[in-house]
Amino acid sequence: MIDLERLIEQANELAPLPASTVRLAELVGSPDCHLEDVAELIAFDQALTVKLLRAANSAASGSAVPVSTVQEAVTRMGTAQVLALAVASGARPLLQARVPAYGLNEGALWRHSVAAAVAAETAPAFCQLDVPPETFTAALLHDVGKLVMGRFLSPEILGFIQRAHEVDHLGQLEAESLLLNVHHGELGGLIAQHWNLPPRVVLGITYHHNPDQGLDVICDLTYLTNQVAKRIEAGLDGRKFDLVISPEVTERLGLTPKTLNNLCPIAASRYTQVSRRYNAV
Amino acid sequence: MNTVDFDYIRNFVRDQAAIVLEPGKEYLVESRLQTLAREENLNSLDALIGKLRADPKNGLHRKVVDAMTTNETSFFRDFHPFEALRKSLLPELMARRAQERQLHFWCGAASTGQEPYSVLMLLAEHFPELLQWDFKFIATDLCGKVLARARSGRFNQLEVNRGLPAPLLVKYFVRQGAEWEFREDLRRRVEFRELNLVKDWPCLPLLDIVFLRNVMIYFDVETKKAILANARRLLRPGGYLLLGGAETTFNVDDAFERVTFDKTSCYRVKQA
Numbered sequence: 001m002i003d004l005e006r007l008i009e010q011a012n013e014l015a016p017l018p019a020s021t022v023r024l025a026e027l028v029g030s031p032d033c034h035l036e037d038v039a040e041l042i043a044f045d046q047a048l049t050v051k052l053l054r055a056a057n058s059a060a061s062g063s064a065v066p067v068s069t070v071q072e073a074v075t076r077m078g079t080a081q082v083l084a085l086a087v088a089s090g091a092r093p094l095l096q097a098r099v100p101a102y103g104l105n106e107g108a109l110w111r112h113s114v115a116a117a118v119a120a121e122t123a124p125a126f127c128q129l130d131v132p133p134e135t136f137t138a139a140l141l142h143d144v145g146k147l148v149m150g151r152f153l154s155p156e157i158l159g160f161i162q163r164a165h166e167v168d169h170l171g172q173l174e175a176e177s178l179l180l181n182v183h184h185g186e187l188g189g190l191i192a193q194h195w196n197l198p199p200r201v202v203l204g205i206t207y208h209h210n211p212d213q214g215l216d217v218i219c220d221l222t223y224l225t226n227q228v229a230k231r232i233e234a235g236l237d238g239r240k241f242d243l244v245i246s247p248e249v250t251e252r253l254g255l256t257p258k259t260l261n262n263l264c265p266i267a268a269s270r271y272t273q274v275s276r277r278y279n280a281v
Numbered sequence: 282m283n284t285v286d287f288d289y290i291r292n293f294v295r296d297q298a299a300i301v302l303e304p305g306k307e308y309l310v311e312s313r314l315q316t317l318a319r320e321e322n323l324n325s326l327d328a329l330i331g332k333l334r335a336d337p338k339n340g341l342h343r344k345v346v347d348a349m350t351t352n353e354t355s356f357f358r359d360f361h362p363f364e365a366l367r368k369s370l371l372p373e374l375m376a377r378r379a380q381e382r383q384l385h386f387w388c389g390a391a392s393t394g395q396e397p398y399s400v401l402m403l404l405a406e407h408f409p410e411l412l413q414w415d416f417k418f419i420a421t422d423l424c425g426k427v428l429a430r431a432r433s434g435r436f437n438q439l440e441v442n443r444g445l446p447a448p449l450l451v452k453y454f455v456r457q458g459a460e461w462e463f464r465e466d467l468r469r470r471v472e473f474r475e476l477n478l479v480k481d482w483p484c485l486p487l488l489d490i491v492f493l494r495n496v497m498i499y500f501d502v503e504t505k506k507a508i509l510a511n512a513r514r515l516l517r518p519g520g521y522l523l524l525g526g527a528e529t530t531f532n533v534d535d536a537f538e539r540v541t542f543d544k545t546s547c548y549r550v551k552q553a
Contacts (some may be wrong), residue, residue: 008438008459156315163308177353179312186439193438199447206442213444215360 128254138204145188
């Protein structure tokens, strides 16, 4: 139905993330990550330094005391936030694009990505486990595969996918797998590999629709953040969206219906605060 | 696609491979066969079906069945059955066969080889001594095209990303351009053959483990019964049958009993 070799080639031809962002992702993902190393790396990237200081001094950072050095900014924001900012900065031009095959106008994929990243930022307070720092990056990039997949979804293929939804009630992922032998999560994982992002980021992106197969908590979290992001967006658009999280994921993350209900409005409020930082509004 | 053509294809793949296509699956037939029509330089699906009707044994019939076969697979698919193999089944079978030092496995829907190669990696990692035994692993599939790929042991990046942990990729595969090739010394341990589960089975040895995972779901009850009866006759006493997570012998062939290892159900023939 589609040429998988060409699909892989195109995934590997996407513009790379800046080298400093990839190095930062490796650092943050390593077990012996030190704030000093992160600060040193950022100090060599002027554009990122400016963005980081601006974010650390913004109202959303929640502090009235200004910071003036990279080290202070990293300490205030935390390494995961810093990584999310760097990846956001590098990937934003790509994620701003229109992806008509998925019904995404210009900026829509970016807004969804930011909402998921904000959900990742909010989730640790509600989950009964340690949230891996790579979760923010995985959440931000979880749909990056749509950028390449969208180029291959001809009107004919989209028609078949639509009929798979209608006739067999298949979700997007199942329909893509059945008809194309690949889904956008797998393709996103391939892109993240090509960008040399940490293996857990690759896992989170790959299995964001089918976390049971990923065998890593980051897959559960990326799945959760995608669903919460949809809920946030629906709330802003005045649409109804029932947040349905699989019982297995709910159990593995130590969530309850009550904590899930609490997570969503807090994430939504946080999204409104920080979306300016990511130019998502 | 009109009803007459759909019914023709439905009956055709049912006769050839017992694949059941429910009404409403026209979109699946169209999506798979339009690709085949293009590959065959035919300008439409109608032309492909016309050619098939005119001469159903012109070689095209095999390609149609191949195109309609779902070859979904991955390394260490579902994870838990491989844990059951490592922790329970293999230690038990190795202890039972320690005298004759002989174990025979068969994978009946091998597709592009991920399942037999996953088992080989598991053996090499945890039971390397077994590879010195009289060890035979036969892997069969209906589709010659996918078997050719399985024999080559070559996988693209998407395929190795499906379930294969990075340390095993590095240890058991060699990079060949854009692909990864499974190590030749292990690849040689698997004998790939064509076998249509719903036709007469060629000669197979007596078996200690039969893998028929995620293939019975495509068949009707009568076909399942026939396949399970054949598999049962091939299992040695104490041997195990492994099915997919959504499959069971219950109410299909009650000569089997279920044995549960943690999160995995396996089946063995009830002893009289």
